[in-house]
Amino acid sequence: MDTTALRDAYDRLLDVAAGPGLGEAADGGWNADQILAHLLSVDASVAAVALGVVAGARPVFDNRVCLDTWNLGRIIAEHAGREELIDRVRSQAGLLCDIADRLDAGAASVLVPAFLMSGDTLVLDQPVPLAGLIEGLAENHVPGHTRQLLGLQTTADPSRASNGAAGTG
Template identity: 75%
Template sequence: MDTTALRSAYEKFFETTARPDLGEAADGGWNADQVLAHVLSVDAATAAVALSVVSGARPTFDNRVCLDGRNLDRIIAEHAGRAELIARVRSQAAVLCDIADQLGDEDSAVLVPAFLMSGDELLLDQPVPLAALIDGLAENHVPVHTRQLAELSRQPRA
């Protein structure tokens, strides 16, 4: 797989995480740490699915655990502050990209049953090629959360 677009999306994401003025969401949504924990969880789950495909297993991808507040709180609590959390997200993103770089055409084409939610909205409930699952991170997921963080930097701190 070509991960150029994914790596570029992460570069923009990490540029945004470096802003010192990330505040709270005005609408009561996720704060910066919760966004980071979510991205970390999604990246780890996607990497696990990719490795499972390579091993010959036929996994499913379900992002509900990546949205669960208790899971996000657990991830945040495992890190000593935002800088450490950002470093972990950066490391996990690199792992995911490195795994994707090594996927051949056959593995990339494996259909993965996917269940994707955003809040209470069902986005997807059907099999997708592994490549599409990974490309979706570059095309949608990472840019959406980059914009979300950028919006947080414009909000007054609580």
């Protein structure tokens, strides 16, 4: 697999996450630390699925644990602040990309049962190729959370134009 787009999406997100003035979401959505914890959870889950496929297992991707506020709080508490969360996201995203870079066409095409929620909304409940799960991170998931972080910048500095979407998932 080619992970150039996913690596680029993470570079952009991490630049925004490291920027100044990230406040709270005006609509009660996630703050920056919760977004970063969510990304850590999702990346670990997708990496585990990819490694499971390579091992010949029949893994399932279910993102509900990645949305759980208790789990996000646990992940945040394991880090000494935003800078450490950012470093961990950078490292774990790199690991996920390294795993994906090594997938052959057969592994990338394996159908993985997937159950995806965004907040309380069911987004997907059907098998998807492993490659599609990973590409979805680059095409939708990471850019969506980048916009969410940009929205938090706007919340912290009302003079900036609105660039973000709040919410979860």
